Amino acid sequence: MDVRAQTAMVFHLDKCIGCHTCSVACKNIWTDRPGAEYMWWNNVETKPGTGYPTLWEDQVNYKGGWEVTDKRELKLKSQNKKNFWLKMFYNPNQPTLDDYYEPWTYEYKHLTDAKLGDDQPTARPISQITGEPIDIEAGPNWDDDLSGSPIYAENDPNLSQLSEDEKRMLFEIESISMMYLPRICNHCANPSCVAACPSGALYKRGEDGIVLVNQDVCRGWRNCVAACPYKKIYFNWKTGKSEKCILCYPRIETGQPPACFHSCVGRIRYMGVLLYDADRVEEAMKAPLNSLVESQRSVLLDPFDPEVIKGAKENNISPEMIDSAQNSPVWNYVMKWKLALPLHPEFRTLPMLYYVPPLLPVMGKIGDGIYEHKTEDFFASIEQARLPMKFLASLFSAGNLNEIRSVMKKLLAIRHFKRAESRKELGSDKIRKILHESRMDPEEAEAIYQLTSCPGPYERFVLPPLQREEAMEGGEECPESCKGSCGLGDVQTPKRGL
Amino acid sequence: MMNQMFFVGLPYLALFLLVAGSILRYVWNPFSYSALSSQFLEKNALLWGTLSWHIGILIILLGHLPAFLVPELWKSLTSNFVFLLTVETVGVMASILCIAGLIILIVRRVVSGKLQQVTTVIDILLLVLILLQVVIGLSMALMHRWGAVWSTGTTTPYLWSILTFRPDISYIEEMPLLVQAHIVMAWIILMLVPFSRLVHIFSFPFQYFFRPPQKVVWVSERRKEHDDSLVVVQESRRDFVKGALGLSVAGALLSVGVLDKLAGFFYKPEVSVEEESKLLEQKLKRLEQTAEERTYQLERMKKEFIYVSRLNQLDIEKGKYFIDYLMRPALAFLGKDGLPILISAKCTHLGCTVGSELDNQGRILCPCHVSYFNINTGMPNQGAPALDPLPHLGWVIMNANNEIILEQDPSGKRYGNVNVSSIDKSNRVFIAKKHKE
Numbered sequence: 001m002d003v004r005a006q007t008a009m010v011f012h013l014d015k016c017i018g019c020h021t022c023s024v025a026c027k028n029i030w031t032d033r034p035g036a037e038y039m040w041w042n043n044v045e046t047k048p049g050t051g052y053p054t055l056w057e058d059q060v061n062y063k064g065g066w067e068v069t070d071k072r073e074l075k076l077k078s079q080n081k082k083n084f085w086l087k088m089f090y091n092p093n094q095p096t097l098d099d100y101y102e103p104w105t106y107e108y109k110h111l112t113d114a115k116l117g118d119d120q121p122t123a124r125p126i127s128q129i130t131g132e133p134i135d136i137e138a139g140p141n142w143d144d145d146l147s148g149s150p151i152y153a154e155n156d157p158n159l160s161q162l163s164e165d166e167k168r169m170l171f172e173i174e175s176i177s178m179m180y181l182p183r184i185c186n187h188c189a190n191p192s193c194v195a196a197c198p199s200g201a202l203y204k205r206g207e208d209g210i211v212l213v214n215q216d217v218c219r220g221w222r223n224c225v226a227a228c229p230y231k232k233i234y235f236n237w238k239t240g241k242s243e244k245c246i247l248c249y250p251r252i253e254t255g256q257p258p259a260c261f262h263s264c265v266g267r268i269r270y271m272g273v274l275l276y277d278a279d280r281v282e283e284a285m286k287a288p289l290n291s292l293v294e295s296q297r298s299v300l301l302d303p304f305d306p307e308v309i310k311g312a313k314e315n316n317i318s319p320e321m322i323d324s325a326q327n328s329p330v331w332n333y334v335m336k337w338k339l340a341l342p343l344h345p346e347f348r349t350l351p352m353l354y355y356v357p358p359l360l361p362v363m364g365k366i367g368d369g370i371y372e373h374k375t376e377d378f379f380a381s382i383e384q385a386r387l388p389m390k391f392l393a394s395l396f397s398a399g400n401l402n403e404i405r406s407v408m409k410k411l412l413a414i415r416h417f418k419r420a421e422s423r424k425e426l427g428s429d430k431i432r433k434i435l436h437e438s439r440m441d442p443e444e445a446e447a448i449y450q451l452t453s454c455p456g457p458y459e460r461f462v463l464p465p466l467q468r469e470e471a472m473e474g475g476e477e478c479p480e481s482c483k484g485s486c487g488l489g490d491v492q493t494p495k496r497g498l
Numbered sequence: 499m500m501n502q503m504f505f506v507g508l509p510y511l512a513l514f515l516l517v518a519g520s521i522l523r524y525v526w527n528p529f530s531y532s533a534l535s536s537q538f539l540e541k542n543a544l545l546w547g548t549l550s551w552h553i554g555i556l557i558i559l560l561g562h563l564p565a566f567l568v569p570e571l572w573k574s575l576t577s578n579f580v581f582l583l584t585v586e587t588v589g590v591m592a593s594i595l596c597i598a599g600l601i602i603l604i605v606r607r608v609v610s611g612k613l614q615q616v617t618t619v620i621d622i623l624l625l626v627l628i629l630l631q632v633v634i635g636l637s638m639a640l641m642h643r644w645g646a647v648w649s650t651g652t653t654t655p656y657l658w659s660i661l662t663f664r665p666d667i668s669y670i671e672e673m674p675l676l677v678q679a680h681i682v683m684a685w686i687i688l689m690l691v692p693f694s695r696l697v698h699i700f701s702f703p704f705q706y707f708f709r710p711p712q713k714v715v716w717v718s719e720r721r722k723e724h725d726d727s728l729v730v731v732q733e734s735r736r737d738f739v740k741g742a743l744g745l746s747v748a749g750a751l752l753s754v755g756v757l758d759k760l761a762g763f764f765y766k767p768e769v770s771v772e773e774e775s776k777l778l779e780q781k782l783k784r785l786e787q788t789a790e791e792r793t794y795q796l797e798r799m800k801k802e803f804i805y806v807s808r809l810n811q812l813d814i815e816k817g818k819y820f821i822d823y824l825m826r827p828a829l830a831f832l833g834k835d836g837l838p839i840l841i842s843a844k845c846t847h848l849g850c851t852v853g854s855e856l857d858n859q860g861r862i863l864c865p866c867h868v869s870y871f872n873i874n875t876g877m878p879n880q881g882a883p884a885l886d887p888l889p890h891l892g893w894v895i896m897n898a899n900n901e902i903i904l905e906q907d908p909s910g911k912r913y914g915n916v917n918v919s920s921i922d923k924s925n926r927v928f929i930a931k932k933h934k935e
Contacts, residue, residue, distance in 0.1 A: 081707055089552040096541050097612075129539070130611045195711035198703035206716035219532040219701045237616060240534035 002278040003301060003311040005321045006189060006209035006352050007247060007271065007464050008330040009261075010340045011182055012452060013358040014411070015268040018180035020044050020141065022260035022269075026184075029259050030246070035238025037103035037128040040140050041245040042260045044182045048156035048170070048391065049143040051181075053099040056231040057157040057344065063093050064229030065192050065347035068286050074348065079196035079227040093226035097237070101138035103128040129237075147171075147178035158394040166388050177386035179358045181395075182268070184260060185232040185245035186343065186351030187211050189299065190281050193244075196227035201242070208273075208464045209352065210247045218242055229347035257461040267455070272328025272462045273321060274352065275301040275308060285348045289398045292345040299350065300335055303328070320465035327462045329451055330354065337448055339407055341396035356452075357392050357404060359411040378416065378434050382408045406439070410448070413438035417445045504682050505667040507760075509660045512689035514756040519692025520700060521749045525742060533698035536607075536616050543606040550599030557592035558635070561585060561646070566657055569650035576646045585646045586639060593636040600629040624687075624694045631683045638676050643883040648848060648867050653681065663759055672849055795825060803894060803928035806830050810923035812838055817854040817862065817873075819843065823934045827851045828891055829862065830927065831873055836918050837904070838927050840891035841873050847884035892933030895925050908933055 026042040045051045059065060063078035078093055087093075106123040114121035127134045143152035148171045159167055169175065187204075191211050194202040201218035204211050213224075213233075220240040224233045233244045248258035256262065261269040276299045287295035301308040303325035312322050325331065333340040333354060340354035382405060383389065389404050397403035413434045420431045435445060451459060524531055537544050564572045576582040604625050607617045639645055652669050659666040670681060691697060798804060798821075806820050807830055817829035827843040829852070841862075843852045850866035857863065861870040861879065869882035876887035892907040903921060905913040 076711075084706070089548050090545050091537070092545075094537055094541070096538055129615055132611060190712070194713055197713075198706040199701070200703070200705060200709060200713060203713040203715040206714045216528040219698070219703070220535050221703075222535060222537070235535070235538050237536075237538045239529075240532055241529075 001301075001307075001311045003275055003308060003315045003317060004189075004209065004278045005207065005312070005317050005325065005464065006274045006276055007187065007252070008209075008274040008328070008334070008352040008354070009184075009187075010270040010272075010330050010333045010354045010356065012268045012270070012333075012340075012356040013179060013181070014356060015266040015452075016044070016180040016182055016358075017266050018044055018046065018144070019265050021263050021265050022182060023140070025259040025263035026245075029248070031243075035236040036234070036243060038097065038100045038140075039234040039236075039243065041232070041234070041243075042182065042184045043140060044180055045141070046144050046147060046153075047179050047181045047395070048147055048153040048159060049178075050152050050155050051143075052140055053095050053231050054138075055099075055155065055157060056095075057229075059229055059347070061093075062095070062226060062229070062231070064227055064231070065349055066190070066285060067348070072286055074282055074285050076192055076196055076227055079192075079223040084198065084223075087223075091222060091226060094222055094235075095225065095231065097129075098138075101140060101142065102134060102136075104134055104136055107133075145178065148173070148176040153178075158391050161390045161394050161399065162388055166390070170386070170388065170391075175386060179387060181343075181355075182260075183230065183232070183343070184353065185211060185247070186230060186349065186353040187245075187247060188349035188351045189276055189278075190285050190348065190350040192227040192229065192347070192349050193224035193233050196223040197221070198223060205249075207466060208249075208252070210249050210252075211244065212246055212249070213242050213244055215239075215241050215243075229344065229349065230351075252463055253466050255463060257457075257463060261461060267460060270329040270333065270451075270455075270460050272330035273303075273325040273464050274328060274330055274334070275303050275312060275317075275322075275325050277301055281350060285350060289346055290400050292348070292398045293341055293396075293400060293403050296342055296345055296350055297335060297338075300331075302335070303331065318465070324462055324465055329455070329459060329462060332447075332451060337410070337444065339410060339448065341403060341407065343396060344398070345396075346398035355396055356411075357396055357407055358387075359408060359415070378430075379409050379412060379437065382412065409438035410440060413440060414445050414449055414452075417442070418449055501667055501671055504678070505656070505670060506660070506665045508682065508685045508689075509665075510756050510760045512685040513660075514753060514760060515689050515693075516691050517749045517756070518753050520697060521742075521746055523692050523697060524700075525746070531697055532701055533695040534616055536613055539612040539616065540606060540610050543602055547599050547602035547606060550595045551603060552599075554592045554594075554596035554599060555632075558589060558596065558632075561589050561592075565646060565649045566654055569654045573647065573650045576644075576650075582644060582646055586644065589646075590636065590639050593632050593639070596632045597629065597636070600625060600632065604629065620690070620694050624690060624696065627683065627687055627690070631680065631687060634676060634680045634683060638680055641885070642674055642677065642847065643885075644867055648883070651866075652848070653677070656681075663755055665759070674848070799823060799931075802931050803896070806838075806840070806893070806927045806929055808923075809838065809895065809921070809925050809927055812927070815856050817841075817843075817856075819854060820929075822891060822929060823931065828929075829854055829873075831856070833874075836921070837906070838893050838895075839873055840893050840927075840929065841871075841876060842888045842891065844888075845869060845871075845884055846878070846886040846888060847882075852888070891929055894928045894930050895921065896928060897922065897925050905930070 022042045023040055023044055027040065030041060031037070031039040040052065043052050051057065055061065059077065065077055066074050067077045069075055079087070079091075104125045105128055107126050108123050111121050111123050124133050125136050126132060143149065147153045154167070154171065159170075162170070170177070187210055189204075189209065191202070191204065194204060194211060197218075198221045199217050199219040201214045201216075202211065202224055203214065218241045220235075220242070222235050222242060224242050225231070225235050233242050235241075236243050248256075248260075251258055251262075257269075257271055261271055280299050284295040284299045301311075303309070303322060309322055313319075330340070333356060340356050342351045342354055345351070385408075389401055389408075390399075393399050393401050393404045416426060416434050417431055420426050420428070426434075435442060440448075564575075576585065604622070607613050607622065607625070642648075652673060656667065656669040659669070670678065687696075691699070804820075804823065807818050809832075812818060812830055812832035814832050814834065817831045820828055820830060822828045822842070829841050829843045831839040831841070833839045843854075843862075844850075845852055845864040845866065847864065847867055847869055850864050852871060853863045853865055855862070856873065857870070859870075859872075860874065861872050863870055864884065867883040869884035870879040871877065871884070871888045872879075873888075876890055878884040878887065890908055890910065892905070894905045895903050897903055903914055903916050903925065907913075
């Protein structure tokens with residue numbers, strides 16, 4: 001047993017309102033730099049939709065992530081050592097700027113500097129790459145709220161599991177539904193970007209599992225960009241380096257949650273420590289599609305288990321870290337309640353960002369919008385949901401409908417349970433039955449309700465107890481002296497020159 | 499002096515900058531140590547451009563390598579004509595691929611507005627220089643054929659003489675201009691490596707093939723000693739420092755050698771009086787020799803006629819060597835008509851002296867790179883590395899009274915009306931100043 005500590009996250013999608021505050025917070029801190037204008041380390045997508053970059057989930061095109069070979073070996077789908085020679089001079093699986101969008105700003109100066117004339121001066125959009133005026137044809141959230149549109153939503157790769165009938169139903173006017181999917185780097189426990197990096201610039205931080213790029217070692221091969229199935233590594237076209245979400249580690253080290261977590265309006269984001277067994281990762285990632293979610297869970301270790309605590313201590317994981325793992329809201333959502341699921345587990349990277357699938361769009365239309373329960377089967381409505389279960393299963397459980405169904409049942413049961421407290425529509429036997437069917441007891445339902453609906457900041461963010469002094473032990477040059485040169489704490493200004 | 503500068507000074511400067519510059523750039527600015535990829539901004543033209551260029555140049559460099567590393571083996575291999583022909587054909591095809599690729603790369607950089615944002619002056623300069631170099635190489639392959647063979651005896655020893663710090667430019671001094679341009683350009687491009695995107699050659703990720711897939715870096719020192727898992731790779735910083743140290747030591751040693759030569763090139767080392775007098779003596783002797791040679795040469799130049807041979811000493815099968823007005827070797831044969839045939843013996847390929855014996859087809863052989871020249875027409879054989887014919891020389895025949903009996907100018911036109919059979923065989927054959935080219 002090789003116990004490791006990992007900073008893990010849960011996003012509760014029922015609470016996401018799609019306001020993009022997280023994206024803007026991140027942009028202002030990290031990617032407001034030349035060459036990084038097009039990057040959104042945090043972005044919010046509308047599902048069904050094509051996302052950002054366009055069709056990132058389509059691994060037939062990008063060939064990201066891992067696959068299991070016939071010999072039951074785990075290997076990178078495309079950016080592996082064997083293929084390296086073929087792709088040394090030209091890598092066909094790379095996204096280009098067109099797959100994201102051409103970043104632009106407006107010619108604000110013209111508003112004040114224009115010559116006196118008959119017309120009101122305007123601020124034309126100009127490209128942030130060339131400085132020339134452009135016609136804006138795409139943007140970072142171009143398909144925002146556009147569910148049902150034939151060019152965006154209908155091309156969502158997750159719809160491929162649905163029958164033609166189901167697709168038609170989904171996009172029927174007046175019954176169109178959608179959900180928001182905020183995405184950051186998953187800081188995977190089996191990251192394909194790290195495995196694909198020829199230069200060895202990408203690494204996982206031992207203390208907290210944050211995946212980072214060493215900018216001085218990166219040689220701009222961009223294999224990580226192609227290998228990351230979530231397309232959460234970006235190529236800075238100006239510096240020629242890969243960049244990615246750093247989980248605001250300078251903030252975490254000083255006891256603050258990352259900017260996107262901190263700024264989240266819906267308070268959908270939870271952060272906590274998970275302990276996992278690094279020795280078991282590879283074997284678990286070879287599981288067949290249907291049991292992938294379960295096998296990913298099996299890698300996580302119970303922080304209360306004395307064996308695990310002993311192993312953690314042997315691995316020099318600090319008592320504070322173990323303590324933090326025991327209080328982790330992520331542990332509760334992922335393991336204790338089994339409510340949070342990984343995004344696209346079939347990429348086999350063991351993502352450490354888990355999502356609680358949304359119930360809201362599911363329930364909207366049933367019984368012409370009238371919210372009542374005539375039959376004894378309280379959970380029948382889940383099957384008739386607007387957003388088909390198959391769609392959610394394609395996103396969060398590699399197609400395993402049972403996983404989604406059990407989460408939905410729990411979410412719905414909690415709703416009945418809490419409603420019964422004030423409205424008394426359902427008798428206590430019925431509530432007991434509902435809770436029993438969704439495999440919960442009243443205490444658990446209450447706990448889930450508390451952590452979901454009214455958590456304080458210290459319940460949502462149980463940060464890994466990393467000390468700044470400890471982080472600086474590594475002998476890095478003084479970070480204060482490089483303030484202002486670059487958002488990534490480079491010692492030198494990231495200028496290429498030659 | 500110019501030759502010294504281009505073929506000794508420039509190479510050492512280039513090698514010094516290459517080694518020192520590449521190491522220093524890695525130490526001072528590791529951030530910039532790569533080629534700035536532009537695939538993100540434009541990928542369609544790049545596909546054709548970069549693939550053609552890289553594959554082409556790799557094939558070409560692979561062809562240059564054995565001629566440099568194992569010249570003897572390469573020489574014996576290329577003595578097989580089919581092999582030689584294959585090598586040269588592949589080389590020509592690869593350089594055409596390179597040129598096509600480079601043109602695409604240059605055009606796309608110039609045309610696209612987005613790409614101009616990531617293009618520096620040195621990028622364009624480099625592309626143009628490399629294009630020029632490949633074009634020169636290609637024209638060399640076409641005009642001075644069978645470079646795969648002749649390079650082993652000319653440029654290879656020159657290169658080794660440079661690398662072993664015993665520069666000897668005699669191997670290439672007399673080479674055609676095109677070959678010399680190719681060499682000079684190669685040094686210039688090597689010199690540019692540390693100052694351009696070419697440093698990416700040194701960023702080939704050898705360690706990638708031997709490392710486990712996952713890499714974990716411990717920020718604090720506490721965990722480092724406890725790492726025993728294979729999956730965990732220590733922070734590469736220490737390895738990097740060690741590697742950089744080793745490289746710097748090696749680089750410094752090489753630089754010292756290069757610098758010494760470079761300094762020696764500009765500042766002569768001090769010597770003792772004895773040594774100096776000895777050196778002066780040698781120098782004087784050499785100068786005397788040269789003066790002698792020059793006087794002799796001048797005297798010859800002044801003469802209206804230079805004696806070649808008596809007519810009856812000339813042979814049909816075996817030529818007689820003599821030196822012409824321009825101090826070049828030439829051959830005198832007896833023609834079937836009983837009159838002399840005077841032909842230059844300096845091969846038109848790379849200037850070797852041609853053999854004197856006729857083969858059964860009436861041809862003389864240049865032993866350097868196997869060109870056969872017909873002595874009647876001067877033409878080289880089909881497929882020979884030499885492309886131009888050997889020029890004929892004019893001659894005069896004088897009798898014992900120093901009267902010209904018969905004369906022929908270089909173009910073959912005869913003056914004097916004498917029956918050939920009536921000429922006394924003891925008459926002498928001369929070359930005439932008026933026939934000097």
